[in-house]
């Protein structure tokens with residue numbers, strides 16, 4: 001498997017120098033890698049430990065936190081539930097979703113259900129509330145570099161993501177047995193949101209579909225996070241920033257007997273944000289592909305139905 005030669009950029013680089021580099025990486029791969037991302041390593045270590053403790057619980061205990069009516073928005077989603085758009089086999093993964101704790105009385109509560117927390121695991125709520133907040137800050141800085149690269153004000157995204165519907169996903173891919181059939185850990189898909197910040201891709205398996213139609217492996221160095229563009233940012237930028245298809249391949253040999261854990265933070269817009277294609281991304285050669293307007297929440301609900309998380 002060929003390696004994707006994605007640059008590893010420091011988030012501490014000053015923004016005017018970072019912006020064109022991050023832009024080039026995204027335009028080339030739909031992906032970049034970031035070190036010095038500002039998320040505390042001790043906090044990340046605690047988060048991995050708690051993630052493992054949760055998935056080690058008996059399935060009956062985990063199922064207490066499954067709410068099938070909610071599109072998997074909060075709490076637990078069991079093994080083999082989600083299916084990549086257009087795929088026939090369900091993914092070999094189980095996950096837990098954490099959303100934003102909204103301020104009291106927020107009108108956005110109608111589209112963002114409250115969090116649920118597993119009472120069996122001490123410190124889960126505190127650790128993941130803090131990690132959510134740190135992901136939120138790092139994500140806003142990445143978007144600021146993207147804004148500068150697009151010729152927008154550096155803080156353009158701030159009001160669009162304020163109290164946004166971002167979701168942190170704790171993922172567990174169990175060891176892969178012989179009986180997997182045609183199923184894989186995560187089928188080829190594009191993310192729905194603006195950008196995804198991913199921890200844990202040091203354990204092999206993540207691959208992106210290159211522009212030449214070949215799968216390339218994504219292998220971040222220790223301490224770096226992987227970041228990719230989702231469909232919402234692709235839509236907003238009229239495909240200047242591409243949402244790149246990716247998957248998680250099954251392990252072979254010895255690694256097949258190991259679990260893989262990863263932690264994507266799906267950074268979303270506010271639910272009431274209305275898509276209007278950025279004028280900076282429209283020209284005579286590339287006319288607006290999305291003249292019709294839709295809110296972020298209507299777009300999301302439509303997409304969740306496609307991946308089996310909503311009926």
Ligand SMILES: O=C(O)CCC(=O)C(=O)O
Nearest residue numbers: 171191201206248262264
């Ligand atoms: O586990 C990974 O490395 C990637 C997961 C992913 O692409 C997703 O959950 O959307």
Ligand SMILES: [Fe+2]
Nearest residue numbers: 189190191246
């Ligand atoms: Fe993904």
